[in-house]
Amino acid sequence: MSVSRRSVEDAPLNAFHRKLTVYSAGGPFLDGYVLSIIGVVMMQISGALQLSALWEGLIAASALIGVFLGGFLGGWFTDKYGRKVLYLVDLIAIIGFSVAQFWVESAWLLFVWRLLIGIAVGADYPIATSLLAEFLPRKQRGPLLAAMVLMWFAGAAIAYLVGEILLRVAGDDGWRWVLASAVVPGALFLIARSGTPESPRWLLSKGRRAEADAVIKKVYGPDYSIADLPEPSSDQHVSVWSLFHSGYGKRMAFVTLFWTCAIVPLFAIYAFAPKVLTALKLTGDWASYGSIAITFLFTLGCLFATKLINRMGRRKMLIHSFLWSGLALVLLGLNPDASPTTVLLLFGAYAVFIGGAQVLEYVYPNELFPTEIRASAVGLATSLSRIGAAVGTYLVPISLVSLGTANTMFAAALISLFGALISWWLAPETSQLDLQQAASLGNAPARTERSPAAPSTARKA
Template sequence: MNVDTTTSISRRAGSTLDTAQLNGFHRKLTLFSSGGPFLDGYILSIIGIAMVQIQPLWGMSTLWAGLMGASALIGVFIGGAVFGAVTDRIGRKLMYTIDLIAIIVCSVLQFFVTNETQLFVLRLLIGIAVGADYPIATALVTEFAPKAWRAKLVGGLNAMWFVGATVAAFVGYFLLRSPDGWKWMLASSAIPAALIVIARTSIPESPRWLLSKGRQEEALEILRKTVGEDATLADLPEEEGTTSIHSLLRGGYLSRVVFISVFWTCTIVTLFAIYAFGPQILTLFDLNGGTDEANLGYGLINLFFLVGNIVALLLVDRLGRRPILIGGFAVSALGLLYLAIRPDSGLWMVAIAFAVYAVFNGGPSILEWIYPNELFPTAIRATAVGLCTGISRIGSAIGTFATPWALTTLGLSATMYIAAAIALVGAVVSAFMAPETKNTDLHAAATLA
């Protein structure tokens, strides 16, 4: 045996979840878990394009347009708040597939809707299933991920939201050519959901969750199958299982809930409004190409969001969580502020301003799931993520519901001023409350000082 091989084996000996080398299982788990964010981005974005056909077809009022854009977000609030706690109680694996089956069924049923009420109910149910998936998938990835890769793997899940949104934008762009294109748009989410649910059946239960329930032998067996035969339980302290759900609502954990909920809300209020009504918003800027150019521009903005997420993922372990979060909010606010001051500045300047907002929004976006999964212990991690998801969706639902009203009543410029102000609030709150968890073991990051 040569020196290099001996050294490699010694480094892997006795590895734990935090110190393990990144392997094929970690990549597979992250890919399959990213299916939920992909579907969320796809489902939320596709409705923005489908509404271009649905509104005139049904003579939909501004009230119904706002409700339709907010319906899935309301569902995410319910799903996250309810099923996060269920996931902590019964485990990650079971819920990991049930939620996607619900998305498949409801997606197909959307093809047959004939009025606003039917569509609203189905999108509400889809939102509940998506909201349930957030704490399930992110908790699983966090609890398996090595320390050196945790931010990239968990943050990468959020990047897939933008992949889904980008795919939806271009699928919708081509399906708009058909009079019944909106039906196929809404039903199309069943296809990726079916592929993802089949893939997820091979993922085991979280060893951290098993140990928190006193199931040491099962935890060790799974750990050795996924990390290596010489893996140990050294970094999985059993005392995590004693933390109560009530601790989320008092003391240090309450402060963390407030911080995460506020910055998460500030990140997605403007983001989801743009995704739900992107083509309509862009047509209000003085673009020469009209609706077609606005729809194409909508797809390009999605690409800028994705680029921002990728850049933030490359920098988050180098610069740290705090600088990425605070700087991202501050610069994205400048992009929105320019759009408020100069909404008539022409195609290229509007495109650059949107690009600045979208790219720098990447930092806050990836931290939506990194922070809540790092700052709470295993026994209540999914509950905390679900609670923070739900709270953030209240704000985003209100923002999405109010967007058509704001554009009609206040005008484009005033709406952009409000969006810029929200981003600045995120920067200020983050400056006062954001902790730094770079290079910290998961148990240490989740433990109150």
């Protein structure tokens, strides 16, 4: 009778895991902060720099275009050169480019700086999440990766709050201080990140067994070694080209499509929240405070999803998230002249329900691909999903003028409902699998909620 081996994935959560989760949260927090802050100051920037509708759309979409450029390149560099080095360089870049926005005097220069911010943000998605995923125990992997998205929304919520305060106290140049304010949280996270070790899974994939073993002993204790790490040997190579064909190509299509459907309405709402709410007849402080309230509800929705991710399962959560959030947008389209309270309630319902899809953006890509291409897969999904997000964000002000508020809401609803269909068709269930099993094509997870395959039958991906 065979005896199942011990695995670091079944080790208890320790102090290192908790610290790494906090350190890794710095990237998503800053991502949410710098990408959302533009929505707070877009009206002020438009007046100060005399922006046309064309430039408003370009500046709002510029960071998303940058994410498209930086996502795959950042993931590829992370898989090639390691998680640790890219981890620090990328955070420094986000801080520097954010500060540079303070001195802009033209629309094109603001576009350039936000494009560069987007490139750095795009690179951060695969860096932070792949490093964390490769250290976490099986039971905590889903909730703690989901918590990274929660930190994204926390960053966005703080951005709206800080932005509103600075605009009220800093005068005509308040928008400059708002855009540059990311330097404060960025510096704090940069200091906290020092001393983080390299991923032992990545080291093992490069044949650096002694270094991997030393990291495992340091993190899990002297009784553990690389023999307890469920990871294939370095002679079993999977190249980045695997993302474009065979089983991994299908997984890549699923991740890209659901991620796109999750963020297209969301980024459009974030970039133009005051304008959308104004179009829905919310004026003055209703629009400003409504934007802050909806942002905090996005955070609350992610918090609920994080708590339920293991109990509910990945697949079921994704389908229900798209379905109910899409229904909330349909109701907004049917009631464009509703009272401010009704509008805020429906927007709030969308914000809460879409949390399930949002938290899975970091979970699924890290679970469905092996170590050799994990960061590349996250980066490529980040890049491809931002094509739709950038186009959607660019079209929002045009759509509000040409199609009207109701039809704009209906278009956003169709995107969410399409996400539900894609999830029903392609979403697997991985909550009971270790990282190697989930990533193995020879052990493709079934659609049932509790379907762990025996390790003895798993192909080492």
